[in-house]
Amino acid sequence: xxxxxxxxxxxxxxxxxxxxxxxxxxxxxxxxxxxxxxxxxxxxxxxxxxxxxxxxxxxxxxxxxxxxxxxxxxxxxxxxxxxxxxxxxxxxxxxxxxxxxxxxxxxxxxxxxxxxxxxxxxxxxxxxxxxxxxxxxxxxxxxxxxxxxxxxxxxxxxxxxxxxxxxxxxxxxxxxxxxxxxxxxxxxxxxxxxxxxxxxxxxxxxxxxxxxxxxxxxxxxxxxxxxxxxxxxxxxxxxxxxxxxxxxxxxxxxxxxxxxxxxxxxxxxxxxxxxxxxxxxxxxxxxxxxxxxxxxxxxxxxxxxxxxxxxxxxxxxxxxxxxxxxxxxxxxxxxxxxxxxxxxxxxxxxxxxxxxxxxxxxxxxxxxxxxxxxxxxxxxxxxxxxxxxxxxxxxxxxxxxxxxxxxxxxxxxxxxxxxxxxxxxxxxx
Amino acid sequence: xxxxxxxxxxxxxxxxxxxxxxxxxxxxxxxxxxxxxxxxxxxxxxxxxxxxxxxxxxxxxxxxxxxxxxxxxxxxxxxxxxxxxxxxxxxxxxxxxxxxxxxxxxxxxxxxxxxxxxxxxxxxxxxxxxxxxxxxxxxxxxxxxxxxxxxxxxxxxxxxxxxxxxxxxxxxxxxxxxxxxxxxxxxxxxxxxxxxxxxxxxxxxxxxxxxxxxxxxxxxxxxxxxxxxxxxxxxxxxxxxxxxxxxxxxxxxxxxxxxxxxxxxxxxxxxxxxxxxxxxxxxxxxxxxxxxxxxxxxxxxxxxxxxxxxxxxxxxxxxxxxxxxxxxxxxxxxxxxxxxxxxxxxxxxxxxxxxxxxxxxxxxxxxxxxxxxxxxxxxxxxxxxxxxxxxxxxxxxxxxxxxxxxxxxxxxxxxxxxxxxxxxxxxxxxxxxxxxxxxxxxxxxxxxxxxxxxxxxxxxxxxxxxxxxxxxxxxxxxxxxxxxxxxxxxxxxxxxxxxxxxxxx
Numbered sequence: 001x002x003x004x005x006x007x008x009x010x011x012x013x014x015x016x017x018x019x020x021x022x023x024x025x026x027x028x029x030x031x032x033x034x035x036x037x038x039x040x041x042x043x044x045x046x047x048x049x050x051x052x053x054x055x056x057x058x059x060x061x062x063x064x065x066x067x068x069x070x071x072x073x074x075x076x077x078x079x080x081x082x083x084x085x086x087x088x089x090x091x092x093x094x095x096x097x098x099x100x101x102x103x104x105x106x107x108x109x110x111x112x113x114x115x116x117x118x119x120x121x122x123x124x125x126x127x128x129x130x131x132x133x134x135x136x137x138x139x140x141x142x143x144x145x146x147x148x149x150x151x152x153x154x155x156x157x158x159x160x161x162x163x164x165x166x167x168x169x170x171x172x173x174x175x176x177x178x179x180x181x182x183x184x185x186x187x188x189x190x191x192x193x194x195x196x197x198x199x200x201x202x203x204x205x206x207x208x209x210x211x212x213x214x215x216x217x218x219x220x221x222x223x224x225x226x227x228x229x230x231x232x233x234x235x236x237x238x239x240x241x242x243x244x245x246x247x248x249x250x251x252x253x254x255x256x257x258x259x260x261x262x263x264x265x266x267x268x269x270x271x272x273x274x275x276x277x278x279x280x281x282x283x284x285x286x287x288x289x290x291x292x293x294x295x296x297x298x299x300x301x302x303x304x305x306x307x308x309x310x311x312x313x314x315x316x317x318x319x320x321x322x323x324x325x326x327x328x329x330x331x332x333x334x335x336x337x338x339x340x341x342x343x344x345x346x347x348x349x350x351x352x353x354x355x356x357x358x359x360x361x362x363x364x365x366x367x368x369x370x371x372x373x374x375x376x377x378x379x380x381x382x383x384x385x386x387x388x389x390x391x392x393x394x395x396x397x398x399x400x401x402x403x404x405x406x407x408x409x410x411x412x413x414x415x416x417x418x419x420x421x422x423x424x425x426x427x428x429x
Numbered sequence: 430x431x432x433x434x435x436x437x438x439x440x441x442x443x444x445x446x447x448x449x450x451x452x453x454x455x456x457x458x459x460x461x462x463x464x465x466x467x468x469x470x471x472x473x474x475x476x477x478x479x480x481x482x483x484x485x486x487x488x489x490x491x492x493x494x495x496x497x498x499x500x501x502x503x504x505x506x507x508x509x510x511x512x513x514x515x516x517x518x519x520x521x522x523x524x525x526x527x528x529x530x531x532x533x534x535x536x537x538x539x540x541x542x543x544x545x546x547x548x549x550x551x552x553x554x555x556x557x558x559x560x561x562x563x564x565x566x567x568x569x570x571x572x573x574x575x576x577x578x579x580x581x582x583x584x585x586x587x588x589x590x591x592x593x594x595x596x597x598x599x600x601x602x603x604x605x606x607x608x609x610x611x612x613x614x615x616x617x618x619x620x621x622x623x624x625x626x627x628x629x630x631x632x633x634x635x636x637x638x639x640x641x642x643x644x645x646x647x648x649x650x651x652x653x654x655x656x657x658x659x660x661x662x663x664x665x666x667x668x669x670x671x672x673x674x675x676x677x678x679x680x681x682x683x684x685x686x687x688x689x690x691x692x693x694x695x696x697x698x699x700x701x702x703x704x705x706x707x708x709x710x711x712x713x714x715x716x717x718x719x720x721x722x723x724x725x726x727x728x729x730x731x732x733x734x735x736x737x738x739x740x741x742x743x744x745x746x747x748x749x750x751x752x753x754x755x756x757x758x759x760x761x762x763x764x765x766x767x768x769x770x771x772x773x774x775x776x777x778x779x780x781x782x783x784x785x786x787x788x789x790x791x792x793x794x795x796x797x798x799x800x801x802x803x804x805x806x807x808x809x810x811x812x813x814x815x816x817x818x819x820x821x822x823x824x825x826x827x828x829x830x831x832x833x834x835x836x837x838x839x840x841x842x843x844x845x846x847x848x849x850x851x852x853x854x855x856x857x858x859x860x861x862x863x864x865x866x867x868x869x870x871x872x873x874x875x876x877x878x879x880x881x882x883x884x885x886x887x888x889x890x891x892x893x894x895x896x897x898x899x900x901x902x903x904x905x906x907x908x909x910x911x912x913x914x915x916x917x918x919x920x921x922x923x924x925x926x927x928x929x930x931x932x933x934x
Contacts, residue, residue, distance in 0.1 A: 005440035379439060400903040
């Protein structure tokens with residue numbers, strides 16, 4: 001029997017239209033160190049929500065079918081941009097200014113794309129990742145292709161806006177066997193960042209980069225890449241079967257999240273990654289080794305990592321279409337939360353309510369034009385425990401008990417002792 | 430030392446219900462091995478049992494539906510109660526009242542009390558359907574509770590008490606072999622006589638080694654009746670009444686200070702290691718009503734229902750429906766928790782501050798006294814006159830608002846601000862209909878059980894913080910306890926323990 005909790009404190013915001021799971025992200029788009037919620041729908045509406053304000057702080061419309069959104073330093077200028085991709089293939093970059101003292105005018109609230117470029121159509125998932133010191137835009141397409149792009153300055157003149165002097169250039173292309181639902185980065189055992197993409201049936205593939213060590217970025221011009229043969233490109237894939245005995249359905253949709261902080265003191269330690277399938281398998285793995293797996297009878301479609309307990313370890317957070325949310329720690333202890341509605345999109349991450357900074361939040365988009373931000377989700381711990389166990393794990397307890405001539409295995413005596421310590425302790429009156 | 434810690438209570442577990450429950454829907458039972466269990470009944474007839482079990486050395490919440498037979502599908506459960514029979518080995522009795530609505534068929538409609546017996550001493554589960562008895566009721570049932578009957582030869586007997594819409598309290602007594610029959614309760618409980626409306630809440634507490642009984646009754650009419658009864662001679666020693674003018678939703682009889690005897694295996698040389706005997710005689714009465722702020726009548730056995738403090742703003746979150754008294758910050762003083770229909774749990778703490786805002790506090794208090802509380806003292810009519818006099822001047826009201834335990838008129842009484850302060854509020858997803866403190870984890874710490882319309886929450890504070898407090902105190906104990914225990918103190922502890930053992934409800 002798994003522990004269940006109930007979250008109550010939430011912000012309710014209105015956002016009309018259908019949206020993709022990849023088109024709802026938490027990130028700091030205006031570079032004020034406080035995260036915002038950015039959502040885009042298939043009608044081309046883009047909205048930014050900030051703080052506890054239930055009204056959109058900035059919005060844009062008529063962009064196309066927004067399939068995925070990312071927040072990152074795409075132009076390598078030391079600040080975050082908002083990247084928005086549509087099914088038609090348009091890539092929008094937004095440069096969002098910080099909110100001034102006087103607040104936003106009505107004009108400021110309408111977002112205008114700082115840069116726009118046509119890329120291949122039918123994108124469904126994007127990842128902004130820092131690869132070898134430069135941010136790359138890695139996009140998964142519905143034709144089982146993944147392409148990576150980067151920002152390139154055309155002229156080196158440092159006057160004027162970078163958006164008028166640069167462009168997005170193609171870097172590399174991978175052709176995969178199955179549909180990719182999510183792309184993630186993960187730190188491998190050699191301490192390098194690797195890009196992973198989910199594959200059907202609870203498997204994943206590592207996307208190997210074409211550049212050799214020592215190659216400079218200028219070598220990655222599109223022209224040079226075009227000269228490569230198809231076969232060569234295919235070898236830049238490394239499939240991981242991840243022997244999931246439970247994965248009965250080889251075509252089942254799978255999502256992945258990597259770079260899960262194991263909370264170990266060694267900072268160079270490789271990170272964990274987690275996979276979830278639509279038939280209810282959730283797996284935590286490290287370097288092709290399954291740490292644990294669990295099976296639920298709900299359709300898991302969205303996967304996040306979030307340190308819910310504040311202990312330095314990032315928990316795996318997984319949500320199903322019917323709102324069942326699982327928070328699982330690294331020792332496979334589970335807390336459930338049932339969101340009472342069907343979920344169109346889910347995201348677990350950090351969001352800033354007030355001046356207090358970013359706090360862990362769960363964001364649920366429903367099919368009723370409403371998005372709920374749950375901001376009071378911090379739990380002291382994932383597992384169920386009681387005072388006896390917590391005291392038992394404290395080394396000092398046994399010394400003190402020995403001093404008091406109490407047998408630490410006598411739970412009835414401990415119970416009585418702790419009860420008296422907490423409630424019968426003589427206080428000054 | 431612990432007062433500056435912020436105790437944040439979070440969900441240890443949540444158990445959803447299939448249909449809504451009400452203010453009489455939660456009951457508790459102590460298992461044979463000393464662990465506790467909660468039962469929550471919901472309207473459509475499902476009863477869920479929640480407890481914690483150790484499975485593979487891991488503590489797991491264990492909630493499951495308990496099937497009770499002979500409850501028709503179209504019945505709606507009103508109240509549930511569970512009790513241990515006094516004879517060892519005779520097991521548990523579960524009582525469930527329900528109303529059968531007009532169905533499609535021609536089955537009888539009406540109200541019923543079902544009793545379920547299970548005989549096993551070490552029954553881990555409520556045995557289902559071992560034996561059941563159905564009693565048809567001629568009234569609409571309200572709260573179902575149980576208490577002890579103390580016979581002259583010191584024999585005790587568990588009985589059910591059921592409050593009814595016929596302005597009576599009904600008693601069900603085991604005549605022989607689980608043959609529970611209704612008996613006239615007035616013979617045993619003279620304080621149940623002359624109820625002017627339906628009793629919504631009944632609380633009974635025995636004191637002084639079962640020679641005295643405190644009975645508090647809250648009526649639909651808004652009357653609160655508090656009686657002190659001599660159990661042996663079966664006479665009412667004293668009785669007090671106060672009118673709140675709106676239905677009473679909950680009542681708690683409590684001691685302001687926590688009283689836990691020192692465990693016998695601790696050789697404590699702590700000063701004041703025991704319990705101040707005078708404190709045990711102080712009883713406060715917490716009353717919540719549907720429309721007014723909750724009120725604490727202080728030291729009721731001495732002051733009657735005169736010395737009262739309101740819990741500020743407790744009516745601002747829709748009707749207060751339930752309440753509980755427990756020490757939530759481990760400072761030895763009891764705090765008050767109130768659950769409201771407005772989906773909030775309110776925690777109040779008694780504070781005594783030197784403050785300049787006494788006057789403002791007093792102004793707030795005057796309308797409370799004037800409008801809301803019409804004291805009706807049965808025993809001492811003169812007190813009412815006293816109250817009128819008090820109302821006449823602001824200063825004297827201030828003294829009544831902050832009346833200390835005795836009537837000593839210390840010169841600085843107006844500089845002292847004492848009263849209940851709202852410590853924190855916690856929101857829930859549905860109206861809060863029940864709250865209780867129960868050591869459901871089996872670790873000696875009281876957890877909170879909060880029932881909302883749709884589910885049961887078990888709340889725990891951050892255990893790392895609790896463990897710190899516990900360690901701090903163990904350290905003191907280990908440092909001082911190494912000395913040879915004071916024989917006198919030990920003796921005192923023992924005698925107090927005996928006394929504590931006798932206080933039960």
